[in-house]
Amino acid sequence: MLRVAFQQSRSLGTSAVRAKENDLIAQAFVKQIRDLAAKQKSAGGLVNTSPEIKKSLDEQLNRLANKFQLANAEVVSKLNVQIEKANVESSVGSALEGKTLDQMLADVKREQDEYLKEREQKKAEEKKREAAFAAASSNASSNAASSNAAPSNAAQA
Known part of the structure; x- marks a missing residue:
């Protein structure tokens, strides 16, 4: 009986440490994402890009402008993109058939x-x-x- 209580208290103690470690990792990712967002906002575009990547992006934007008969590549980058949210059905719900x-x-x-x-x-x-x-x-x-x-x-x- 005492052994079971000891094991349970030990597992509670280690699970709290693991949760804290997971939180530290999650916090590191969130911090990195916020830093990149701030850099992108200050740069006004892509962050840490080479001239080849910028040239490739411009070529693709010009190609899209020509394909859809738009005035220039700037218009392509300012288009409103509306993505419809997919209607996802639960496989469990469909298997239950409303029962x-x-x-x-x-x-x-x-x-x-x-x-x-x-x-x-x-x-x-x-x-x-x-x-x-x-x-x-x-x-x-x-x-x-x-x-x-x-x-x-x-x-x-």
Whole structure:
């Protein structure tokens, strides 16, 4: 009992340390993202880029301007981009088909009861067949015994 309490308190102590470490990592990422956002805002564009990257970006913007018959590349960079939010359905929700857990449990119970009834009916039918087979085999053996006994009685007379 004491061992269990010790293990639980030890796991609580280590989980708090792990959570703090995770928080430190998350804080480092958030800090880096904020620093990059500030640099991008002050630079007025891309941060830490080479002339080749800027040239490639300008070429792609000019290509898009020509493709969509826009005045220049500046218009392309100022276009409003509207991305529709995808309608994502939960696979669990679609599998449940709007049924609650209680309804599904009731369905399972009903199906189980039906299965057990069918199983009992099959067992009863099997017992009837076995009884009929046993009766038929006992009748056949008694008929065979009486037919064997009849000729011997005739021979005695």
